[in-house]
Amino acid sequence: MTRGLPLGRFRRYRLVLLGLVLLLALALLLGAALGAYPIPPFSIPGILLKGEGVEYQVLTALRLPRVLGSALVGALLALSGAVLQGLFRNPLVDPGLIGVSSGAALGAAIFIVVLPGAGALEVYALPLFAFLGGLLATHLLWRLAQTPWGVQVSVLLLSGIALNALVGAGIGLLTFVASEQELRSLTFWTLGGFSAITWHLLLAGLPFGLLAFLLLLHLARPLNALVLGEREAFHLGVDLEALKRRAVAGAALGVGVAVALAGGVGFLGLVAPHLFRLLAGPDHRYLLPGAALLGAVLAVTADLLARTLAAPAEIPVGVVTACLGGPFFLYLVLRYKREVFRA
Amino acid sequence: MRGRSGVAFMAVLSLLAWAQPYRVVDASGKAVEVRSIERIVSLDGITTEILFALGVGDKVVGRDDSSYYPPQVLRLPSVGYQFRLSAEGILSLKPTLVIGREDVRPPQVVDQLRQAGVAVVLVPAEPSVEGAKRKIRVVAEAVGQAARGDALVRALERDLLALRAFQAQHASRKLRALFLYLRGPGTTFVCGEGSTPVGVMELAGLENAAKGIRECQPMTAESVVAARPDVLVVFKRGLESVGGLEGLLKLPGVAQTPAGQNRRVVAMDDLYLGSFGPRAGRAALDLFRAAYLMDGFVEVGP
Numbered sequence: 001m002t003r004g005l006p007l008g009r010f011r012r013y014r015l016v017l018l019g020l021v022l023l024l025a026l027a028l029l030l031g032a033a034l035g036a037y038p039i040p041p042f043s044i045p046g047i048l049l050k051g052e053g054v055e056y057q058v059l060t061a062l063r064l065p066r067v068l069g070s071a072l073v074g075a076l077l078a079l080s081g082a083v084l085q086g087l088f089r090n091p092l093v094d095p096g097l098i099g100v101s102s103g104a105a106l107g108a109a110i111f112i113v114v115l116p117g118a119g120a121l122e123v124y125a126l127p128l129f130a131f132l133g134g135l136l137a138t139h140l141l142w143r144l145a146q147t148p149w150g151v152q153v154s155v156l157l158l159s160g161i162a163l164n165a166l167v168g169a170g171i172g173l174l175t176f177v178a179s180e181q182e183l184r185s186l187t188f189w190t191l192g193g194f195s196a197i198t199w200h201l202l203l204a205g206l207p208f209g210l211l212a213f214l215l216l217l218h219l220a221r222p223l224n225a226l227v228l229g230e231r232e233a234f235h236l237g238v239d240l241e242a243l244k245r246r247a248v249a250g251a252a253l254g255v256g257v258a259v260a261l262a263g264g265v266g267f268l269g270l271v272a273p274h275l276f277r278l279l280a281g282p283d284h285r286y287l288l289p290g291a292a293l294l295g296a297v298l299a300v301t302a303d304l305l306a307r308t309l310a311a312p313a314e315i316p317v318g319v320v321t322a323c324l325g326g327p328f329f330l331y332l333v334l335r336y337k338r339e340v341f342r343a
Numbered sequence: 344m345r346g347r348s349g350v351a352f353m354a355v356l357s358l359l360a361w362a363q364p365y366r367v368v369d370a371s372g373k374a375v376e377v378r379s380i381e382r383i384v385s386l387d388g389i390t391t392e393i394l395f396a397l398g399v400g401d402k403v404v405g406r407d408d409s410s411y412y413p414p415q416v417l418r419l420p421s422v423g424y425q426f427r428l429s430a431e432g433i434l435s436l437k438p439t440l441v442i443g444r445e446d447v448r449p450p451q452v453v454d455q456l457r458q459a460g461v462a463v464v465l466v467p468a469e470p471s472v473e474g475a476k477r478k479i480r481v482v483a484e485a486v487g488q489a490a491r492g493d494a495l496v497r498a499l500e501r502d503l504l505a506l507r508a509f510q511a512q513h514a515s516r517k518l519r520a521l522f523l524y525l526r527g528p529g530t531t532f533v534c535g536e537g538s539t540p541v542g543v544m545e546l547a548g549l550e551n552a553a554k555g556i557r558e559c560q561p562m563t564a565e566s567v568v569a570a571r572p573d574v575l576v577v578f579k580r581g582l583e584s585v586g587g588l589e590g591l592l593k594l595p596g597v598a599q600t601p602a603g604q605n606r607r608v609v610a611m612d613d614l615y616l617g618s619f620g621p622r623a624g625r626a627a628l629d630l631f632r633a634a635y636l637m638d639g640f641v642e643v644g645p
Contacts, residue, residue: 035431035435036429036431036432036434036435037431037434037435038435054434054437054459054460057458057459057460058431058434058459061455061458061459062430062431062434062455062459063431123449123450123451176560176561179537179557179558180538180558180559181446184426184446184448185448187426188426188427188448188449191427193427195427195428195429195430195449195452196449196451198451198455307429307431307432310423311432311435312405312420312421312422312423312429312432312433312435312436313408313421313422313423313424313429313432314423314427314428314429314432316427
């Protein structure tokens with residue numbers, strides 16, 4: 001790690017971003033080429049041109065939506081995490097803190113247990129319920145945190161913790177009254193994974209996901225100013241209220257879509273931004289796209305391992321993300337520690 | 344000569360009949376056409392058992408985690424837990440027919456398999472004798488073995504008649520039985536109406552001591568004592584998970600029940616007791632014998 005001139009810094013940012021773009025392209029290609037169903041990678045173009053048969057179905061109906069969906073989910077979680085960490089100026093913030101994940105889980109649980117959840121409706125109505133539950137929970141938090149002087153970030157965080165506890169109790173209660181069949185739907189849903197992603201689901205979530213990207217990627221400059229503190233950012237001309245509104249709305253949208261597509265896949269939103277900071281640096285102009293790319297790479301790779309390591313069975317993807325991200329993250333932290341304390 | 348050609352003609356006819364696609368209306372009410380049963384993937388333990396009982400076990404090329412009977416299926420690759428499936432994993436075994444319970448998860452896996460041109464037959468999952476018969480018939484029709492399916496159903500009915508005869512001979516005070524679902528000392532549930540083992544228990548002529556409990560709920564010590572069971576019924580694997588009989592008697596509330604004081608515990612194989620299949624009648628009879636005609640701790644094998 002060179003702590004040299006700013007120029008070197010920028011070069012490093014660009015190099016890391018470029019590396020991540022290439023890595024993502026590689027991960028997407030590998031994800032599309034490898035899987036439980038044995039297809040020689042070099043015969044893939046031929047199969048796609050032929051446009052029929054089981055191999056074609058496996059590639060286009062099963063693998064492609066899954067690979068693209070996991071990339072979208074990983075990118076959204078990581079980007080939301082990066083923005084919220086910047087907004088709260090706290091590196092330990094997980095996108096779940098603004099209530100969207102637990103709200104989504106509660107929405108899903110209500111749909112499964114209270115409404116006639118199981119059956120044909122489950123495929124589309126359940127993600128929709130989860131999405132709406134997440135947005136509603138965040139909206140409620142937002143209203144709670146309103147004060148005459150604008151939205152208080154500390155109140156937002158504290159009420160988020162309270163809301164998460166309440167929602168946890170609600171889900172616990174629903175779990176208690178659920179029948180065995182409902183419980184299975186619930187566990188499938190709360191563990192999360194990418195095996196339920198189909199083209200229809202992906203295309204339904206895509207517009208909201210893109211909207212979240214638009215909202216969030218624009219926040220790099222004001223977030224950079226906010227690093228100095230709220231008052232300083234205000235004097236630098238940052239519209240704080242607009243920043244908070246956009247960040248929370250964008251993150252709620254992004255995480256809502258991610259959770260609706262893949263259930264509760266944890267860890268990515270918290271860790272991907274840190275990984276980028278340790279690899280390149282903290283400048284939000286690079287951190288936001290970088291974290292999104294890194295999140296996508298991690299999610300696609302984790303899903304690829306989850307569906308190939310124990311083929312024809314599948315490992316829960318949360319286990320893989322933790323095994324993959326955890327040690328790498330720890331290694332970077334230790335390296336960082338050595339550098340700082342040697343200086 | 345004519346006889347020979349007649350035989351040949353019949354052989355050709357039977358071959359034709361054999362090669363025809365089988366049609367079956369499955370549990371979801373869908374009419375499924377099964378073109379070939381050369382490669383079957385079974386997504387459910389009792390379905391696997393039925394397939395082997397129908398004589399098409401050699402066609403089974405994949406199973407799920409709950410399929411462990413008959414023992415030779417353990418050699419087959421498993422596609423994992425039937426409520427966390429992946430379509431590509433199942434397709435990688437190149438199946439021509441996939442049979443599973445109507446409540447497999449996620450539900451879109453069924454559509455994905457059908458889109459890839461695989462016949463998917465869903466079997467009913469209701470915990471009753473009628474459910475067992477319907478399960479056997481659906482699986483039998485799907486693999487073109489309707490006659491053998493009928494024979495299995497008749498065998499099940501015979502087992503049930505034998506059970507009733509036994510019960511009539513040994514008419515005594517009805518025993519109260521409590522089914523405990525155990526997955527480690529910290530995870531203990533009491534099961535009641537609607538759960539499969541309790542269904543087999545009632546079939547065996549035991550009174551369900553867990554009144555007012557639907558399916559399985561976390562066990563509280565006082566409710567176990569209040570249920571006053573004469574017999575405790577558990578799965579073998581469940582008993583192992585709490586450290587055997589001694590571990591079970593140490594669970595809160597168990598020692599204070601008549602069953603705990605007399606150490607009257609029946610441990611049965613999970614699949615045998617826990618699913619209404621072709622052996623449901625025999626399972627109920629074994630449970631009846633273990634509860635009414637034996638004392639102390641009884642282990643019932645499949």
